[in-house]
Amino acid sequence: MSKKVSFGYVGCGFVAQKIHIPNFKGLERCDFKAIAEVRQDLGRRVQQKYRIPKLYGSHLELADDKEIEAVGVSGGFHAQGEIARDLLEAGKHVFMEKPMAVSVVQAEKILEASKKGGSRLMVAYMKRFDPGYELFKGAIEKYRVSGELGELLYARNHGFCGDWLAGMQDTQVEGTDEPYPPSPPAPKPPWLPEKLYEKYVGYLQQYIHNVNFLRWVLGGEVEVKHADLDRDGYTGVVLMKVSGVRSCLETASTSFHGWEEHTQCYFKNGWVRASSPPLMLANMPAEVELYFGRGQRSYVKPVPEWGWSYKREAEHFVDCLLSGEEFRSPGEDAVRDIEAIEKIYKAHLKDVGVLG
Numbered sequence: 001m002s003k004k005v006s007f008g009y010v011g012c013g014f015v016a017q018k019i020h021i022p023n024f025k026g027l028e029r030c031d032f033k034a035i036a037e038v039r040q041d042l043g044r045r046v047q048q049k050y051r052i053p054k055l056y057g058s059h060l061e062l063a064d065d066k067e068i069e070a071v072g073v074s075g076g077f078h079a080q081g082e083i084a085r086d087l088l089e090a091g092k093h094v095f096m097e098k099p100m101a102v103s104v105v106q107a108e109k110i111l112e113a114s115k116k117g118g119s120r121l122m123v124a125y126m127k128r129f130d131p132g133y134e135l136f137k138g139a140i141e142k143y144r145v146s147g148e149l150g151e152l153l154y155a156r157n158h159g160f161c162g163d164w165l166a167g168m169q170d171t172q173v174e175g176t177d178e179p180y181p182p183s184p185p186a187p188k189p190p191w192l193p194e195k196l197y198e199k200y201v202g203y204l205q206q207y208i209h210n211v212n213f214l215r216w217v218l219g220g221e222v223e224v225k226h227a228d229l230d231r232d233g234y235t236g237v238v239l240m241k242v243s244g245v246r247s248c249l250e251t252a253s254t255s256f257h258g259w260e261e262h263t264q265c266y267f268k269n270g271w272v273r274a275s276s277p278p279l280m281l282a283n284m285p286a287e288v289e290l291y292f293g294r295g296q297r298s299y300v301k302p303v304p305e306w307g308w309s310y311k312r313e314a315e316h317f318v319d320c321l322l323s324g325e326e327f328r329s330p331g332e333d334a335v336r337d338i339e340a341i342e343k344i345y346k347a348h349l350k351d352v353g354v355l356g
């Protein structure tokens with residue numbers, strides 16, 4: 001690989017315009033050469049705005065461009081796994097938005113394509129690149145090893161969400177009246193009743209972040225004990241063991257003005273907590289707090305570095321391609337998240353009597 005990564009991007013939708021295209025464009029070691037967008041009028045406007053040399057009408061045309069080594073993808077929940085599969089098979093390294101796939105079956109096909117193409121896949125789990133969350137994970141690992149805070153009793157992940165845009169105005173992105181392209185058929189979970197597919201994908205696309213985050217912080221496998229979700233298939237509480245630690249995931253669709261998402265790990269003698277900023281609030285890291293309840297009682301609020309998780313994940317992708325280092329969120333690891341979400345949804349459907 002050259003000293004710069006020769007890069008292309010598929011999709012010019014909201015996430016591409018607001019996050020990934022400007023982020024990759026701003027990286028010194030990324031040579032941003034092409035975009036692909038089915039909606040060509042939108043593609044042209046984004047191409048001009050960011051001065052990108054080439055515009056293609058689909059990801060397959062971009063896959064044929066021999067000059068491109070690596071590709072970013074944000075193509076919608078259903079389409080992007082199939083787009084990534086084609087690109088990986090064509091030998092392009094891929095940085096893709098979550099969810100990697102809508103089923104384990106599809107995820108495995110994507111990994112097969114990457115083996116076939118000799119290409120690498122990174123899934124864009126930006127929480128793993130937030131400086132506050134890095135600090136949080138470091139603290140949990142430190143106290144688990146040192147035993148200073150006693151046994152790790154419980155991990156609570158609260159994801160009631162709200163306004164992730166932090167009041168951002170719609171006028172900042174290019175829009176279009178062109179019809180939205182149909183999604184290629186993606187293999188669905190074979191056990192899932194068709195009429196519940198949209199609900200399942202709604203839960204998957206949001207809470208895959210939280211499952212991935214808990215797995216990253218605690219390590220190990222996810223064992224689902226109970227899933228208590230409402231009829232909306234979204235709001236509720238899931239009890240799990242993650243790496244043997246009792247954990248819960250609290251979910252809901254709210255219309256809160258802020259962004260309500262935090263993770264708290266309770267040890268016998270204290271706790272460590274981190275709270276997400278609204279995701280689009282660039283350069284604001286997660287807030288971290290530590291409470292020590294034994295002996296000399298204290299409460300500490302360390303100050304993480306400034307830094308935007310989305311920008312840092314783009315940088316990581318390019319740096320790893322140039323250095324050959326492992327990705328922090330490789331495709332092989334991301335399959336475990338789809339597996340966990342399938343387990344949660346199966347448990348929910350058993351609980352409400354839909355599955356036996």
Ligand SMILES: NC(=O)c1ccc[n+]([C@@H]2O[C@H](COP(=O)([O-])OP(=O)(O)OC[C@H]3O[C@@H](n4cnc5c(N)ncnc54)[C@H](O)[C@@H]3O)[C@@H](O)[C@H]2O)c1
Binds near residue numbers: 039
């Ligand atoms: N990490 C995060 O915090 C976060 C937040 C929001 C969304 N997302 C993810 O980002 C993804 C994209 O979301 P979005 O809101 O930008 O979607 P979007 O629908 O606005 O954009 C997708 C674009 O891809 C284009 N497209 C589809 N198929 C194509 C193809 N074969 N070739 C070229 N272009 C093609 C569409 O025309 C569209 O413009 C979603 O899967 C979502 O899960 C992640």
